[in-house]
Amino acid sequence: MNISVLGCGRWGTFLAWYANKVGHNVMLWGRENSRNFIGLKETRSNDYLSLSEDVELTNSLEKAILFAEIIIISISAQELRSFANQLSSLNETQGKTFILCMKGLEANSGKRLSQVFREEVGKNVNLAVWVGPGHVQDFVNNIPNCMVIGSDNIEVTKRIVQELNSDLIRFYYGQDLIGNEIGAAAKNVMGIAAGMLDGLNYSSLKGSLMARGTKEISRLVRAMGGNDVTVYGLSHLGDFEATLFSDHSHNRKFGQALVEGKRFGKLAEGVATVKALDELSKQYDVQLPICNALFEIIFENKNAEETLKDLFLRPVKFEF
Structure with a gap:
């Protein structure tokens, strides 16, 4: 099968x-003109891996869309929204399958990325998200x-899993798009909180952060019409090891750098997600104490x- 990936970070x-x-x-x-693309053109490698000669590089969006049946998007x-708007002007998108491989929410509106994409590109495409742990x-x-x-069409989900499943990545079918998207985005916020606790030498509180953070996000998912159990799966709780404890996590490192008064130069998607969750907390009248504390900080x-x-x-209160 022909697959295009949009975004070379x-x-x-x-x-x-x-x-x-x-x-x-x-x-x-x-x-x-992106540094990543120029580097890949010159050396076919980055700091993490080398690409096979079989992988074709292009800076033509139209060519990439025409080439593939499945199109994976991995950008900030x-x-x-602006990128999807650009795609919407290309007639070749109709009937294609798009997979969003980012964990975030639109900062100002609180909208899920699948909502943002659909608003710009329309309903004549298959749409899925790819989330969960892994570095x-x-x-x-x-x-x-x-x-x-995860998608809102189980046949689309099954087809993608069939094409991409392997011994390296074992895929599960996501059945709750709201829970999977909110959970995946919110775990980056918990990652920032974990980094702050590390930087303050309160790492032992990360257990409390996991327990209370998951409960907090489950309340929001339920209020939004999703399944509150979803956040206890791979998209949120299952991704905590890779975000709250990993040296590779940009969000955890951002939180740690912030409390240590250092500058962290890489993208931490969780910062914008803090804003989005603050917006959703107001929209759905759900208390999100951890997210609110991070917003204040x-x-x-x-x-x-x-x-x-x-x-x-x-102050002392009942746990449940």
């Missing part, structure tokens, strides 16, 4: 590498993991140590 390049590894013809698209979540650094060293493909310059201690050591 760390994860997008891995997805092209993986789709090629499991036997597909792959085209990888990147912006002509906050760029998705490029582990996969390229042949360390396997389990991930989720990141955007209102509240003291991180005091705010987090107040959060976790609140």
Whole structure:
């Protein structure tokens, strides 16, 4: 099968590498002047992996869409609306299957990425999300993991899983798009909180963060019409090891750098997601104490140590 990957950052390049590894013809698209694309054109490699000569590189969006039946998108979540709008002007999108491989929410509206994509591209495409735990650094060293493909059409989900399943990534069928998307985005927020706890030498509180954070997000998912049990699956709780405890996690490292007064130069999607969850908390009238505390620390310059201690050591109350 022909598969195109749009976006040649760390994860997008891995997805092209993986789709090629499991036997597909792959085209990888990147912006002509992006540092990642220029590097791949010159050396066919980045800091994490080398691409086979079989993977074709292109900076033509039209060519990438025409080439493939399945199109994987891996860009910054906050760029998705303008990017999808650009795709909507191409007639070749009709009937194609798109997979969104980002974990985020639109910061200002709180909308899920599948909603954003549908608003711009329309209903005449198949749409799925690919979420769950896994780091490029582990996969390229042949360390396997389990991930989720979710869509609102089980036949689309099954077809994608059939084409992409392997011993390296074992896929599960996601049956709750709301829960999978909110859960996947929110785990990055919990990752930032975990990094803050690490930076403050309160790492032992990460167990409380996991328990209370998962409960908090499950309440939101239920209020939005999703299944509150979904967040206890791979898209959220199952991704905590890769986000709350991993040296590879950008979100955890961002949180740690913030409380240590250092600068972290890489993309941490969870920062925009904090804004989105604050918006959803208001829209659905659901209390999100952890997300709210992070909003105060990141955007209102509240003291991180005091705010987090107040959060976790609140007055005595029943656990459930």
